[in-house]
């Protein structure tokens with residue numbers, strides 16, 4: 363009746379933006395991501411039929427305002443007549459800071475909840491359940507470089523390259539830790555309804571995915587860099603051309619991009635990506651990590667820099 367699971371966040375290199383079915387939280391496009399090591403969320407789920415309602419603690423504090431999403435996820439994993447649960451979550455990195463804590467949280471939650479409920483679910487089923495809570499969470503069930511594809515009226519997730527097959531490093535520059543002005547689900551809907559570029563985004567995604575998949579297979583860093591930066595800027599262009607516009611960037615975000623461009627001009631193998639927030643993630647090869655870290659750390663306004671490698675998928679870490 364009790365289990366603990368751990369999952370790392372993931373960063374998309376080819377982005378998910380837009381839903382084909384909001385009720386089922388189905389993405390309109392496939393995506394490719396990298397699961398991070400070092401950063402993790404640990405979820406402890408204890409089922410207790412003596413409880414009247416679910417209890418959620420995040421990093422030691424009751425967070426009733428976040429409980430509804432957690433309860434809905436537990437209903438999906440364990441069924442609506444499940445017993446209530448005491449859920450506690452610990453992350454070793456700042457949550458709500460644009461470092462994909464919802465992906466690590468829901469990936470760990472489905473693994474812990476299924477184990478606490480004695481269910482023997484496949485990794486694919488758990489990924490689909492996590493994806494109903496947060497589209498990107500489905501990818502954190504898998505380690506390495508991961509692709510989420512659309513299949514029929516659902517999703518399939520798989521590892522393209524295992525965590526030890528290409529030692530990329532990810533350096534994240536935190537430019538602002540304030541809560542997002544608009545959440546990703548709402549922002550995606552605004553883009554779907556109003557951006558004149560939305561249909562083109564959907565049309566081109568298969569080609570971007572194919573280029574990235576091939577680049578990953580060949581460990582071709584420049585090819586992956588080019589398509590990942592293009593895909594990221596295309597996603598943010600959708601946001602900017604929405605009505606009302608959704609702009610997550612700030613001036614420090616732009617300063618980080620300029621710094622990465624000058625590193626590239628100096629011959630450093632590095633590229634950037636950004637998600638629904640103002641943080642900049644730089645992907646590089648291990649030999650260049652120290653230089654990239656230092657370059658981003660010294661951008662005026664950068665509050666913190668976190669560096670990590672590629673990690674494994676969500677897993678149980680204990681039953682108590």
Ligand code: PMV
Pocket residue numbers: 373374376377378379393464496497498499546547636637638
């Ligand atoms: O999983 P969500 O609903 O938080 O959406 C994530 C969307 C992006 O992070 C912007 C892109 C992605 O593929 O992770």
